[in-house]
Amino acid sequence: MKPLNPHFSPPADAQDRKSISPVICYSPETLPNPNLGVLQALRTQAEKTGELIVAPRDAGCCDVPAGTFFRISSIEGAQVGDMNLWSKSDLTERFYSGKTRALHGTHVSTGDRLWSTFPNMRPMATITADTLDWYGFDEFGGSVHDVIGTRCDPYTHHLLQHDDYHYCCHSNLTRALAKHCDLSLDEAERHVHDVLNVFMCTGFTRDTGQYFMKASPVRPGDYLEFYAEIDLIMGLSACPGGDCSQEHSSDAAACYPLLVEVFDPGEEARAAHRISAPSGYDRSHGTK
Numbered sequence: 001m002k003p004l005n006p007h008f009s010p011p012a013d014a015q016d017r018k019s020i021s022p023v024i025c026y027s028p029e030t031l032p033n034p035n036l037g038v039l040q041a042l043r044t045q046a047e048k049t050g051e052l053i054v055a056p057r058d059a060g061c062c063d064v065p066a067g068t069f070f071r072i073s074s075i076e077g078a079q080v081g082d083m084n085l086w087s088k089s090d091l092t093e094r095f096y097s098g099k100t101r102a103l104h105g106t107h108v109s110t111g112d113r114l115w116s117t118f119p120n121m122r123p124m125a126t127i128t129a130d131t132l133d134w135y136g137f138d139e140f141g142g143s144v145h146d147v148i149g150t151r152c153d154p155y156t157h158h159l160l161q162h163d164d165y166h167y168c169c170h171s172n173l174t175r176a177l178a179k180h181c182d183l184s185l186d187e188a189e190r191h192v193h194d195v196l197n198v199f200m201c202t203g204f205t206r207d208t209g210q211y212f213m214k215a216s217p218v219r220p221g222d223y224l225e226f227y228a229e230i231d232l233i234m235g236l237s238a239c240p241g242g243d244c245s246q247e248h249s250s251d252a253a254a255c256y257p258l259l260v261e262v263f264d265p266g267e268e269a270r271a272a273h274r275i276s277a278p279s280g281y282d283r284s285h286g287t288k
């Protein structure tokens with residue numbers, strides 16, 4: 001946090017330096033077009049082929065084939081979900097929340113893509129529908145579905161509270177991935193990564209830049225829907241924070257299940273899907 005009383009005096013031209021207008025780091029116009037209209041038309045012919053109910057303070061994983069859609073829904077009460085994505089064929093290719101944030105902003109919605117880690121760096125999923133897109137940004141600078149938080153975890157909790165809590169999203173995702181891929185807890189934990197905070201309402205305070213959360217505006221019936229760009233394993237934790245209005249990393253909040261559904265547009269449509277190639281960078285890193 002920036003000191004309220006700086007240790008160093010501002011230079012004579014401080015105001016001139018601070019008043020320079022910002023520029024957007026990565027222009028969204030230069031990103032490949034996700035052809036949203038085509039995907040949304042494809043969605044109208046898709047039929048439900050599977051579902052997963054994620055219990056409160058727990059997580060689940062499911063396979064989502066490339067060229068199908070998956071939807072995360074609120075079903076019984078306001079609840080946020082922490083989502084991980086892995087390539088089905090290589091768990092080390094996983095969702096890269098930091099780069100997704102740099103490319104699409106702090107909070108994602110329809111038309112944005114979830115990008116994978118280096119060296120592949122390709123779209124893993126495209127958001128095709130978001131019933132909370134009306135929320136935009138509120139008067140506090142908060143919004144929904146962030147890629148700025150990490151995931152609640154027992155290590156930070158131990159650091160700050162000096163005790164152990166075992167149902168943080170990090171632990172829930174670790175147990176779920178271990179079970180889904182028949183891995184040891186130690187192996188699985190190494191693949192759990194920073195999440196997309198589905199339905200969570202967050203931001204940074206305008207005066208101090210501190211990460212904040214507030215009660216999620218999600219209500220039963222709301223959903224966030226994705227198109228799988230590659231063969232995925234999707235992991236979702238129903239956060240112990242519930243709607244994240246008060247606290248997380250405890251059993252204090254009211255928590256509800258989340259519903260995950262997979263929709264298949266048909267074999268022909270899946271066969272026509274083109275999986276993005278890994279990044280074309282030659283990986284010589286200046287040695288040639």
Ligand SMILES: [Zn+2]
Pocket residue numbers: 082151152168169170238239240241248
């Ligand atoms: Zn959590």
